[in-house]
Amino acid sequence: MFYVSLKTSVTAVTAIWLSVAVAADAKADAASCPSSIPFGLTTALTGNLALLGTQARNGAEFAVDEINAGGGIAGKKIALTTEDTGASSTDALNAMNRILEGKPLVILGSMISPHVFAQTEVVTKSETPFLVGATNAKVTMQGSKWLFRTHVHDGQLAELIPEYLVKTLGKTRPGIMAVADDYGLGASKGIQAALAKLKVSPAAVASYAPSDKDMSAQLLEIKDKDADSLILFGRPADVTLVIKQMNDLGIKLTTIGNASIVAQTTLNNLSAAEADGGYAIGGMIPQTSTDAKIMDWSKRVQDKYKVPADNFTVSYYDTVYLLKSIIEKVGCNKPAIRDALAATKDWKGMLISYQADGQGDLAHTLGIYRNKGKTPELTGPIKESGY
Amino acid sequence: MGQLVVNGLALGSIYALVALGLLLIFNTVQIVNFAQGQLLMLGAFIGISCAVTHELPVAMAWAITMVAMALVGIVFMVLVYFPLRGRPAFLVILTTIAMGIVLENLALIVWGPLPVSLPSPVRGPPVRFAGVVVSMHQIFIFATLAVILLLQFLFLTKTRFGILMQATAQDLHTARLVGIPVNRTIAVAFAFGAVLSGIAGLLVAPIFLAEPTMGGSLGLKGFVVSVIGGFGNLPGAVIGGLFLGLIETFGARYISSNFRDAYAFIVMIAVLVAWPRGLFGEKSSEKV
Amino acid sequence: MKSWPILALSAAVALAVPVVAHDGYIIQLLNIAILNAIVVLGLNFVTGWAGQINFGQAAFYGLGAYTTAIATKAGLPWIAAPFLSVVVVVVASLMLGLPTMRLRTYYLAMTTIGFGEIVRLMIVHWEPVTGGTSGLRAIPGVSVFGFGPQGQVQHYYLLIATLGLAILIASRIRHSVLGRAMIATRDSEIAAEQSGVDTIRTKLLAFMIGAVYAGLAGCLYASSIRFISPDSFSGTQAVLLMTMLIVGGMGSIAGCVVGAVALTILPEALRFLGQWYLVLYGLGVIAVIVVAPGGLASLVSLSQLRRANAG
Numbered sequence: 001m002f003y004v005s006l007k008t009s010v011t012a013v014t015a016i017w018l019s020v021a022v023a024a025d026a027k028a029d030a031a032s033c034p035s036s037i038p039f040g041l042t043t044a045l046t047g048n049l050a051l052l053g054t055q056a057r058n059g060a061e062f063a064v065d066e067i068n069a070g071g072g073i074a075g076k077k078i079a080l081t082t083e084d085t086g087a088s089s090t091d092a093l094n095a096m097n098r099i100l101e102g103k104p105l106v107i108l109g110s111m112i113s114p115h116v117f118a119q120t121e122v123v124t125k126s127e128t129p130f131l132v133g134a135t136n137a138k139v140t141m142q143g144s145k146w147l148f149r150t151h152v153h154d155g156q157l158a159e160l161i162p163e164y165l166v167k168t169l170g171k172t173r174p175g176i177m178a179v180a181d182d183y184g185l186g187a188s189k190g191i192q193a194a195l196a197k198l199k200v201s202p203a204a205v206a207s208y209a210p211s212d213k214d215m216s217a218q219l220l221e222i223k224d225k226d227a228d229s230l231i232l233f234g235r236p237a238d239v240t241l242v243i244k245q246m247n248d249l250g251i252k253l254t255t256i257g258n259a260s261i262v263a264q265t266t267l268n269n270l271s272a273a274e275a276d277g278g279y280a281i282g283g284m285i286p287q288t289s290t291d292a293k294i295m296d297w298s299k300r301v302q303d304k305y306k307v308p309a310d311n312f313t314v315s316y317y318d319t320v321y322l323l324k325s326i327i328e329k330v331g332c333n334k335p336a337i338r339d340a341l342a343a344t345k346d347w348k349g350m351l352i353s354y355q356a357d358g359q360g361d362l363a364h365t366l367g368i369y370r371n372k373g374k375t376p377e378l379t380g381p382i383k384e385s386g387y
Numbered sequence: 388m389g390q391l392v393v394n395g396l397a398l399g400s401i402y403a404l405v406a407l408g409l410l411l412i413f414n415t416v417q418i419v420n421f422a423q424g425q426l427l428m429l430g431a432f433i434g435i436s437c438a439v440t441h442e443l444p445v446a447m448a449w450a451i452t453m454v455a456m457a458l459v460g461i462v463f464m465v466l467v468y469f470p471l472r473g474r475p476a477f478l479v480i481l482t483t484i485a486m487g488i489v490l491e492n493l494a495l496i497v498w499g500p501l502p503v504s505l506p507s508p509v510r511g512p513p514v515r516f517a518g519v520v521v522s523m524h525q526i527f528i529f530a531t532l533a534v535i536l537l538l539q540f541l542f543l544t545k546t547r548f549g550i551l552m553q554a555t556a557q558d559l560h561t562a563r564l565v566g567i568p569v570n571r572t573i574a575v576a577f578a579f580g581a582v583l584s585g586i587a588g589l590l591v592a593p594i595f596l597a598e599p600t601m602g603g604s605l606g607l608k609g610f611v612v613s614v615i616g617g618f619g620n621l622p623g624a625v626i627g628g629l630f631l632g633l634i635e636t637f638g639a640r641y642i643s644s645n646f647r648d649a650y651a652f653i654v655m656i657a658v659l660v661a662w663p664r665g666l667f668g669e670k671s672s673e674k675v
Numbered sequence: 676m677k678s679w680p681i682l683a684l685s686a687a688v689a690l691a692v693p694v695v696a697h698d699g700y701i702i703q704l705l706n707i708a709i710l711n712a713i714v715v716l717g718l719n720f721v722t723g724w725a726g727q728i729n730f731g732q733a734a735f736y737g738l739g740a741y742t743t744a745i746a747t748k749a750g751l752p753w754i755a756a757p758f759l760s761v762v763v764v765v766v767a768s769l770m771l772g773l774p775t776m777r778l779r780t781y782y783l784a785m786t787t788i789g790f791g792e793i794v795r796l797m798i799v800h801w802e803p804v805t806g807g808t809s810g811l812r813a814i815p816g817v818s819v820f821g822f823g824p825q826g827q828v829q830h831y832y833l834l835i836a837t838l839g840l841a842i843l844i845a846s847r848i849r850h851s852v853l854g855r856a857m858i859a860t861r862d863s864e865i866a867a868e869q870s871g872v873d874t875i876r877t878k879l880l881a882f883m884i885g886a887v888y889a890g891l892a893g894c895l896y897a898s899s900i901r902f903i904s905p906d907s908f909s910g911t912q913a914v915l916l917m918t919m920l921i922v923g924g925m926g927s928i929a930g931c932v933v934g935a936v937a938l939t940i941l942p943e944a945l946r947f948l949g950q951w952y953l954v955l956y957g958l959g960v961i962a963v964i965v966v967a968p969g970g971l972a973s974l975v976s977l978s979q980l981r982r983a984n985a986g
């Protein structure tokens with residue numbers, strides 16, 4: 001008769017169990033991932049914000065395709081599902097609901113803040129890491145520990161632009177002109193607050209509707225009130241018109257604003273004389289890089305999508321690669337990914353390094369640009385205070 | 388302040404042109420074309436296709452655009468007017484709005500959403516006097532409006548066909564009864580209406596750039612102008628247009644730039660409350 | 676004439692949907708569709724029965740939503756929200772209606788568009804109160820004596836019940852003196868006046884009732900979706916509401932519901948078409964107006980007529 005003592009049996013079983021567990025754990029990262037890793041993306045592909053929204057798709061998709069061509073993440077391919085949020089926040093919420101049906105591992109949201117506000121609650125409930133480029137400062141103040149932002153935001157711009165204008169460029173009577181939507185008005189308020197802290201009051205504060213074509217009234221007001229500079233916050237389409245009309249009216253003011261001033265789509269429609277001298281502070285753009293790899297990347301993106309890459313394209317591209325590096329370390333486990341994101345420290349992206357702060361913001365480096373004729377030049381990087 | 392006047396009048400001239408195209412169609416067939424703004428957009432893009440994509444001289448681009456817009460007008464008539472004859476007014480309004488949506492989205496698919504510029508037919512440094520800057524293009528806009536008004540007036544009152552068009556506008560059925568080729572006058576009205584908006588588009592693109600959604604707002608202002616001047620009243624539309632351009636510009640400067648779009652509607656509502664038939668009265672009366 | 680079997684069947688189907696479709700997404704979508712249906716029912720009073728074109732309905736919808744959101748976020752008990760919303764939209768409808776009652780079609784269209792734009796601009800720029808373009812979030816949900824629907828499915832039942840009530844009231848009004856006065860006004864104002872109908876009062880009442888429907892729908896929208904922003908109540912939405920009415924069948928109560936549900940679900944179902952969806956949508960609306968101006972409802976009654984004649 002074969003007799004094994006209870007004690008021996010228990011020890012043996014425990015030993016086997018432990019060794020299997022340890023062995024399994026070592027492969028947990030790759031093994032825990034399904035053969036097709038589901039990524040979700042919601043962004044505006046149609047509607048009046050599509051010009052902006054498609055950059056998110058371009059950057060993310062380009063990265064996913066690159067990674068998949070190289071074998072995927074630990075041998076598993078990424079399956080990117082994209083849903084169109086359209087123009088309204090209700091549609092954005094519907095798009096997010098559709099994405100959640102597919103039970104994605106991570107979700108990328110767009111850079112359109114009202115849409116992200118509408119989607120946050122339902123994503124938080126699903127306990128899925130949510131990475132967005134939305135720039136309204138309050139996006140990361142919603143108290144959701146699952147939401148992370150991988151692009152610089154208007155709170156940073158609102159601090160840095162006035163500071164640069166007053167301390168470096170030495171201007172003390174700026175006129176402020178912003179597009180009257182969530183983006184522009186939010187930034188305008190932040191800028192006014194920052195100016196107040198610097199004990200500077202604006203000569204005039206004006207706005208224009210996103211579909212407005214004639215901004216001459218606002219420009220004339222700023223000129224009449226003896227402004228010595230212009231802070232301009234808008235999208236490339238309207239910023240182009242403002243700069244053109246400023247030139248037509250013979251108004252010469254030092255102009256500084258968001259990345260729209262150096263965006264390719266803006267510069268394409270301006271003459272060298274019109275564009276020259278404008279300053280921009282914002283998410284870093286690839287156009288000014290002298291690195292051959294980045295220039296090649298820009299060209300390939302433009303060839304594929306027929307639209308020049310901008311700061312958001314870079315940000316979403318970086319986000320996908322950041323996720324790749326995290327998944328390679330912790331596997332396809334949503335809480336683990338979330339924790340790793342919150343612990344991001346000095347992760348090198350294409351143009352900047354990413355580091356998580358307590359609120360979920362990962363991008364703290366911006367670029368200062370100046371147009372030389374129709375070509376933007378990088379004056380230098382500028383970091384959020386404390387970084 | 389003078390600068391505001393110049394810019395306001397230039398903007399108002401564009402509004403007046405949109406209104407004129409609108410009224411040409413309305414006077415003849417009692418249809419308010421809510422897609423008039425999209426016709427403006429189409430004119431701008433056809434012009435850009437010629438002058439920028441195919442690098443034809445600007446004058447030729449203008450000529451081709453005007454011919455093309457006339458054809459567009461006739462196609463529009465076939466698609467919208469004939470099927471909807473006799474239907475209640477708001478169904479027609481909805482149909483033209485739907486046409487506008489179709490045109491705008493087709494334009495987005497064909498030309499993409501990026502704004503594009505069109506060179507102006509006139510070159511030269513701006514004229515400066517008394518602290519005011521008037522660009523060559525703005526002068527061209529005023530000149531074009533004046534020429535069109537003159538030609539339209541001569542056509543409608545001095546040529547035979549023009550008089551026939553006026554007759555059709557007054558009473559379509561009687562006109563048909565007395566043997567006036569009513570369908571031909573209607574076709575001409577649609578064609579010219581489209582051409583006028585196309586010209587407005589060619590004038591707008593050099594200063595405001597062209598992108599497929601540009602038509603909505605400009606079209607709406609055109610309607611507002613027509614209402615202010617009094618529907619059917621051509622001189623009223625021109626004065627209404629210039630007036631609105633000035634109000635918007637001065638309002639944005641001195642009251643608030645936030646509510647610029649609202650000024651048009653506020654003025655329109657105020658005018659309607661005081662003069663329910665518009666500032667200068669309508670041409671046609673209500674049919675029982 | 677209402678056919679009771681069809682009514683009972685529709686009600687049964689409506690109640691059974693959440694059992695079959697556990698989907699959060701589909702229920703959420705249907706909830707939005709039901710809210711749209713209530714708004715379109717309101718529009719039907721004004722445009723379908725009284726014959727007054729109205730592009731301001733989205734503005735009333737928004738006013739109801741924002742009133743509710745602002746009131747409940749300020750701490751008022753939820754039960755006050757519907758009443759406040761009604762008050763606000765009634766006042767607004769009078770402000771819109773009184774000066775415009777004598778205006779003809781095109782002027783009325785323009786004025787209602789203008790009204791909608793002005794309301795939207797006020798919402799966008801009164802940022803401290805309305806949250807501006809960011810909108811308002813974390814809106815408290817429906818809560819009466821501490822009870823309220825939890826989750827999409829319970830909201831669905833609440834909304835279905837509200838829709839049922841809305842349909843019932845609309846039906847009653849349709850067959851009342853006021854309803855007949857509205858139809859008479861639509862068919863010919865001058866003839867109606869001659870017959871002793873006070874067309875001004877009729878039109879004004881139609882406007883007000885339509886606004887109340889939209890305002891209450893807005894209240895429920897804010898309390899169930901819990902997030903609102905101005906872009907959900909824009910001029911584009913106003914046009915969409917009008918097309919729901921036309922496609923469904925102007926003047927027909929069933930048509931309103933069908934049109935609203937169809938045109939809420941269609942854009943989502945056809946998302947894969949991308950930009951082409953709007954082109955086809957526009958062409959579709961034109962096709963309906965040209966071929967079947969009475970909307971889908973008229974197609975149904977046409978086929979009923981044919982069957983009646985044939986059998």
